[in-house]
Amino acid sequence: MDIAEVAKQTGVPASTLRFYEKKGLIASLSREGLRRRFASSVLDELALISLGQAAGLSLDEIRSMILPGGAPNIDRSLLAAKADELDALIGRLTAVSYGLRHAADCPAPSHAECPTFQKLLKAAASGALERRWQTPTDKAPRKRAAKPDTSS
């Protein structure tokens, strides 16, 4: 498969594929002239990368899970640890969501008088809620996976 084919099938832009290759996350099997040719196994690797990202791993971390051979080599205790981390995050987010929703419904004229909101604020102030994990911003529109495209 050439780079455009991989891009079309996975929705991952060509620039990203080159970037991943440079980073050592995927390998292009050979070149036809200048052009990369990818083995179809790259599709699985990309899925793995996607999953790793969803689990909050950095690309560097993900790379360390991929054997040079291509087969994933995943430390189960690392998985469990990541799951724990994720659960902790979920717990915090759940609290925030709950508090947010409560504050949205709160009949108090100002949030300054809503006890639930105050409690949330206190939690935030004490550092119980860690910051910085971004929700996807609509300012960064990305191509989604292209549906198999019959038109071309």
Place this chain on the structure above:
Amino acid sequence: MDIAEVAKQTGVPASTLRFYEKKGLIASLSREGLRRRFASSVLDELALISLGQAAGLSLDEIRSMILPGGAPNIDRSLLAAKADELDALIGRLTAVSYGLRHAADCPAPSHAECPTFQKLLKAAASGALERRWQTPTDKAPRKRAAKPDTSS
């Protein structure tokens, strides 16, 4: 309060406080000579900022919620929308966590043979799991909120 005092009480570094001031998120009430003097209400503002960040808002979004006067002016429908977003995120994360944990326990010799893991991979490949929201990295150690310090 001077900047160091605020930093100590909130755990927010002085550099961040200046940064927030430049951004218009907090206001220093006056200057004593060159030095900023903060009203104690800045503590509440910082808590609000912290909460906003935990809810996934950008600093710009947070600023738009803070009236020049200092009192929060929060659109309830925005809160509800953010809560919805959060819930969706929580749902995805829960799926990933579950899958991760299952894969960690999976008795198959390689994850290639674990059906749960395969399912996760498929979901990731299809874009059902969105990317990019970072868990706090230990490479970015931060001061935590200092306990009320009696020593000074």
Place this chain on the structure above:
DNA sequence: CCTTGACTTGAAGTTGACTTCAACTTCTAG
């Protein structure tokens, strides 16, 4: 032959939230 379009490269740009730096001014203690 020559254009067009898909691909190649390395380098530089982007974004958000900060941090770090250099150079400078002030306050306080000795």
Place this chain on the structure above:
DNA sequence: CTAGAAGTTGAAGTCAACTTCAAGTCAAGG
């Protein structure tokens, strides 16, 4: 008075994950 700690500034640097750009290569079609 003087040192040093702590404050000030604007500008530049950092980080991650990409994207964009300029400039170049190559195959195919008219």
